[in-house]
Amino acid sequence: MSNLAVAEVKGEDYRVWYDSATNTINCEGSLRLGGAEEYAPIVQILESAIAHPPIDLVMDLTQLEFLNSSGINMLSKFMIKARQKEGVKITVKGSQTIPWQGKSLKNLQRLMPTLVLEIT
Amino acid sequence: MSVIFGNFIEELPPSTEFLLLGFSPSSLPIKQRWRNNGLSADFLADYMTTFFPSESASKHADIKNTVSYIANELLENAMKYSDESLKKPISLGLHLFDDKFIFIASNPIAQRAVPAFQACIKEILESDPYELYLQRIEANSESDTPAHSGLGYLTMINDYHALLGWKFEEMEDDPAIAQVSTMVQVSL
Numbered sequence: 001m002s003n004l005a006v007a008e009v010k011g012e013d014y015r016v017w018y019d020s021a022t023n024t025i026n027c028e029g030s031l032r033l034g035g036a037e038e039y040a041p042i043v044q045i046l047e048s049a050i051a052h053p054p055i056d057l058v059m060d061l062t063q064l065e066f067l068n069s070s071g072i073n074m075l076s077k078f079m080i081k082a083r084q085k086e087g088v089k090i091t092v093k094g095s096q097t098i099p100w101q102g103k104s105l106k107n108l109q110r111l112m113p114t115l116v117l118e119i120t
Numbered sequence: 121m122s123v124i125f126g127n128f129i130e131e132l133p134p135s136t137e138f139l140l141l142g143f144s145p146s147s148l149p150i151k152q153r154w155r156n157n158g159l160s161a162d163f164l165a166d167y168m169t170t171f172f173p174s175e176s177a178s179k180h181a182d183i184k185n186t187v188s189y190i191a192n193e194l195l196e197n198a199m200k201y202s203d204e205s206l207k208k209p210i211s212l213g214l215h216l217f218d219d220k221f222i223f224i225a226s227n228p229i230a231q232r233a234v235p236a237f238q239a240c241i242k243e244i245l246e247s248d249p250y251e252l253y254l255q256r257i258e259a260n261s262e263s264d265t266p267a268h269s270g271l272g273y274l275t276m277i278n279d280y281h282a283l284l285g286w287k288f289e290e291m292e293d294d295p296a297i298a299q300v301s302t303m304v305q306v307s308l
Binding site for chain 1: 154155157158178181182184185186188189192193196200253254257258260269271272275278279280
């Protein structure tokens with residue numbers, strides 16, 4: 001059972017947290033952790049958010065200025081996990097003013113075809 | 121003796137502007153230096169926008185993002201795969217040309233690590249990079265990504281339309297070490 005009402009991981013220049021009231025995972029700042037092991041606490045937040053479907057999950061990345069390739073891999077792998085679970089819907093929100101999002105987020109749709117991508 | 125893979129220009133034409141950052145191996149643990157990857161990448165990115173005074177804010181943001189992403193990836197790789205016991209420096213150069221940026225990252229690696237790295241490079245060069253990316257992500261979704269997954273290089277090729285090349289050189293003073301230089305070209 002997930003007992004995380006609000007889960008949060010924070011670093012010097014990033015913050016990731018899950019708000020269970022709105023089913024939203026928020027990511028802020030610059031994420032450039034050194035590989036899968038260091039991303040594990042964030043993966044835990046993501047995976048516990050979809051632990052009890054059905055759920056309409058929102059991932060709000062509109063304040064995520066930078067994500068390194070290890071972070072992109074983490075998101076990609078999460079989409080595969082989410083795709084394999086019945087009753088999980090995901091909307092990813094991005095910002096047009098943050099160029100990496102327009103370049104890299106579309107790949108997530110290839111991994112999870114039902115993903116809704118809103119870049120505004 | 122040297123071996124080249126992909127798009128690697130051995131004699132770079134002179135560029136009007138360039139920056140070269142060097143990192144000496146020291147007693148600083150990699151975690152503390154890791155923070156410098158981001159700082160250095162952001163510095164290179166900010167610095168380069170100076171040379172595009174008439175471009176729009178969105179073009180500036182685009183240039184900054186591209187330089188910052190690629191510089192950060194190259195530094196992360198150089199830090200990750202350099203053998204710290206080798207006591208040889210790591211460098212990252214960024215050269216500005218009329219139509220493109222050229223990045224060159226150089227670091228020492230142990231000769232025993234060379235075959236796996238070259239196998240990864242060959243696979244990237246011989247495959248459809250987008251299909252390979254999807255295949256790698258699907259294959260590794262249940263396990264940790266192995267060293268030399270090439271996923272960082274694949275994002276540069278797929279998302280930033282970068283041309284990549286590598287040069288491996290033997291070290292005359294130490295046959296157990298190779299010097300690897302990674303070149304990344306992105307159009308402006």
